[in-house]
Amino acid sequence: MEIGIVGLPNVGKSTLFNALTSANAASSNYPFTTIDPNLGVAQVPDSRLRRLGQIFHSEKITPAAVRFVDIAGLVQGASRGEGLGNQFLAHIREVDAVLHLIRLFENPDVMHTLGHVDPQRDAGVIETELALADLASVERQIEKTQVQAKTGEKAAQERLALLEKIKAALSQGNSARTLQLSPQATKPLGLLTDKPILLVGNTHDPRSEIAQRFQAWAQQQDLPFLILSGKIEAEIAQLQEAERQDFLAEMGLEEPGLNLLIREAYKLLDLITFFTAGPKESRAWTVSRGAKAPEAAGKIHSDMQKGFIRVEVYPFEDLDRIGSEAALREKGLIRTEGKDYTVREGDVMFFKFQKPS
Numbered sequence: 001m002e003i004g005i006v007g008l009p010n011v012g013k014s015t016l017f018n019a020l021t022s023a024n025a026a027s028s029n030y031p032f033t034t035i036d037p038n039l040g041v042a043q044v045p046d047s048r049l050r051r052l053g054q055i056f057h058s059e060k061i062t063p064a065a066v067r068f069v070d071i072a073g074l075v076q077g078a079s080r081g082e083g084l085g086n087q088f089l090a091h092i093r094e095v096d097a098v099l100h101l102i103r104l105f106e107n108p109d110v111m112h113t114l115g116h117v118d119p120q121r122d123a124g125v126i127e128t129e130l131a132l133a134d135l136a137s138v139e140r141q142i143e144k145t146q147v148q149a150k151t152g153e154k155a156a157q158e159r160l161a162l163l164e165k166i167k168a169a170l171s172q173g174n175s176a177r178t179l180q181l182s183p184q185a186t187k188p189l190g191l192l193t194d195k196p197i198l199l200v201g202n203t204h205d206p207r208s209e210i211a212q213r214f215q216a217w218a219q220q221q222d223l224p225f226l227i228l229s230g231k232i233e234a235e236i237a238q239l240q241e242a243e244r245q246d247f248l249a250e251m252g253l254e255e256p257g258l259n260l261l262i263r264e265a266y267k268l269l270d271l272i273t274f275f276t277a278g279p280k281e282s283r284a285w286t287v288s289r290g291a292k293a294p295e296a297a298g299k300i301h302s303d304m305q306k307g308f309i310r311v312e313v314y315p316f317e318d319l320d321r322i323g324s325e326a327a328l329r330e331k332g333l334i335r336t337e338g339k340d341y342t343v344r345e346g347d348v349m350f351f352k353f354q355k356p357s
Helices: 013-021 047-056 082-090 119-149 154-171 183-189 209-221 230-237 241-251 257-269 293-300 302-306 316-322 325-330
Strands: 002-006 038-043 060-062 065-070 097-103 197-202 225-228 271-276 281-288 308-315 335-337 347-353
Touching: 002 013, 013 038, 013 065, 013 230, 013 257, 047 060, 047 271, 047 281, 047 316, 097 119, 097 257, 119 154, 119 183, 119 209, 154 183, 197 209, 197 257, 209 225, 225 230, 225 257, 230 241, 230 257, 257 271, 281 293, 293 302, 293 308, 293 347, 302 308, 302 347, 308 316, 316 325, 316 347
Parallel strands: 002 065, 002 097, 060 281, 097 197, 197 225, 271 347
Antiparallel strands: 038 065, 271 281, 308 335, 308 347
């Protein structure tokens, strides 16, 4: 899973990226501090994994991971190449989802490229630039497809009709995602405004008037959103575990906001987690909701998917409640499933497969 972080310059993208990935990306009070995209991996927090490690006495604990791509701040005119915009936009065409970071904090020492903080206006600038970039891309694809469609090729004609529909929506100022088209049909088009989006407000005070205004607007847009402090999250990320818990307690928080952010990203992409566990390693894996058992096996190794025979499976909750795999087996709570089994959130799985000769 790969998520692209976008926003205007000086909204705190690199600070948030550093907190997420501990990658120490460059961060300063200048537009375009980030020129080349920063790439980093964040571990997915999951208390169930620690419990699995305890039950199986695992030597190693391996969380699932999310890859983040932090691109340079976009400006008005990015779709036409302003501020190296075309180059920057190209960096996020392949991501699975977009995290749009919006500045909600006032700070005279950190310049705002549009003069002052206005979350609705700022979000509109980014969305407009993404839509204009999509419109230009769609128009180019229409020109190429028209030639094929004139020959009577049915697939080309269907593709042309789809592109024309998307062009009409973009021309009216709407994103491609508002059309709710089939992902199978639109993914090859590489549209920026078709990707799932999570709005994240960056503030020093979640109770501020600006933060409240942002929340009301995001709810009106019916888009998933979070409000957090990139600065505080960066400080939390640098602390040792014991210090982190003390700091969170002092702040009146149960967990870092980044945990919520990653979980929201999972929801956004409709992903679920399954586990493998044993004395050597307990590990979390990610699959799309609705995935079948062989696809889950393929996340571990392609040979396991090709040679899939069956899977032994049980819910994490049963193991947590009863305390051991042996006890689950005695009670008949471990199921054997075949290739048509649909993976469920929290499944603990042991795959049987035929090794290639």
